[in-house]
Amino acid sequence: MTDVAVACGVPGFSVTNVSDPLVPQQWHLRNTCQKGFSDTPGVAGMDINVDAAYGLFNLTGSGVTVAVVDSGLEIAHEDLAANVVPGGSWNFNNNNNDPTNPATDGDHGTSVAGLIAMAKNTVGGMGVAPGASLKGFNLIASAQTLTQFIDSLGASMASPQSNDVFIFNQSFGITTFAPITVNPLEESQYLAGVTTLRGGKGALYVKAAGNGFEVGCAFSGVSCDNANFDPTNTLPYQIVVGAVAASGIKANYSSAGSAIWVSAPGESSVRTPLSPRTQGSRRACDGDERSNGLREGFFEDRCEHERVQQRGRAERLV
Numbered sequence: 001m002t003d004v005a006v007a008c009g010v011p012g013f014s015v016t017n018v019s020d021p022l023v024p025q026q027w028h029l030r031n032t033c034q035k036g037f038s039d040t041p042g043v044a045g046m047d048i049n050v051d052a053a054y055g056l057f058n059l060t061g062s063g064v065t066v067a068v069v070d071s072g073l074e075i076a077h078e079d080l081a082a083n084v085v086p087g088g089s090w091n092f093n094n095n096n097n098d099p100t101n102p103a104t105d106g107d108h109g110t111s112v113a114g115l116i117a118m119a120k121n122t123v124g125g126m127g128v129a130p131g132a133s134l135k136g137f138n139l140i141a142s143a144q145t146l147t148q149f150i151d152s153l154g155a156s157m158a159s160p161q162s163n164d165v166f167i168f169n170q171s172f173g174i175t176t177f178a179p180i181t182v183n184p185l186e187e188s189q190y191l192a193g194v195t196t197l198r199g200g201k202g203a204l205y206v207k208a209a210g211n212g213f214e215v216g217c218a219f220s221g222v223s224c225d226n227a228n229f230d231p232t233n234t235l236p237y238q239i240v241v242g243a244v245a246a247s248g249i250k251a252n253y254s255s256a257g258s259a260i261w262v263s264a265p266g267e268s269s270v271r272t273p274l275s276p277r278t279q280g281s282r283r284a285c286d287g288d289e290r291s292n293g294l295r296e297g298f299f300e301d302r303c304e305h306e307r308v309q310q311r312g313r314a315e316r317l318v
Contacts, residue, residue: 088160153205174229207241227240
């Protein structure tokens with residue numbers, strides 16, 4: 001047995017010295033009351049406090065694969081291409097590996113992907129986990145069959161390959177005011193994902209709470225569209241995310257409900273170009289998408305930290 005010392009801290013970087021030009025306006029990374037990308041005046045310190053992960057441990061999401069299950073992913077985007085898994089995405093409409101949305105006025109999935117993993121490359125902004133690997137599955141833009149749904153969430157080994165994904169981002173939801181039961185096959189896939197994927201440690205499913213706080217009723221100060229109305233939000237396998245503004249107060253659109261595990265910055269965070277609402281039985285959440293993507297980046301850093309710890313334990317056994 002050889003006693004091997006393992007360095008716990010690797011010199012990293014700070015949000016304050018990143019050269020990507022939009023980073024100083026990314027209040028969700030470091031809130032200094034800047035107003036460039038906020039609908040309301042910010043409050044200093046109301047951010048995700050991620051600098052320690054970058055500076056003390058150089059955690060960037062490296063080695064972690066995240067699937068953006070959404071309307072598409074512009075795989076050649078200048079701020080994303082370096083982190084896109086070659087051949088790893090899937091277009092359900094064309095049956096190929098390029099889910100780039102042909103829309104000319106922005107794409108919801110590309111925006112989400114940017115919040116999660118825009119590269120640290122002197123271009124645009126920076127994702128919460130700028131070293132994470134990205135896959136895009138354009139479920140929302142597809143026919144949304146049951147097979148496509150579960151294949152997007154870890155059930156498929158090819159076309160798409162989703163069984164190697166660590167974290168699934170689901171910035172979509174169902175708006176309904178009538179009871180809908182959970183599809184048992186969907187529930188089975190979520191259960192299988194959290195128990196068998198990621199080498200038996202389980203994948204993480206991050207889901208938007210919804211944007212319906214002020215939609216569908218005449219009441220004031222209560223959530224009209226409860227987060228629990230979306231049936232898959234009620235499953236214990238989901239990490240359901242609400243949104244807070246730069247002021248630290250709940251974003252006015254963010255649905256409330258007991259299904260919510262955590263809230264993260266939403267409102268207008270710096271991201272890749274704005275996108276239109278995507279229609280379908282499951283539609284894009286164009287507000288909670290921001291908080292969803294930011295919280296997902298945090299989980300990627302946690303996954304990377306877990307891998308570093310495991311590697312350290314292995315080295316000590318050499």
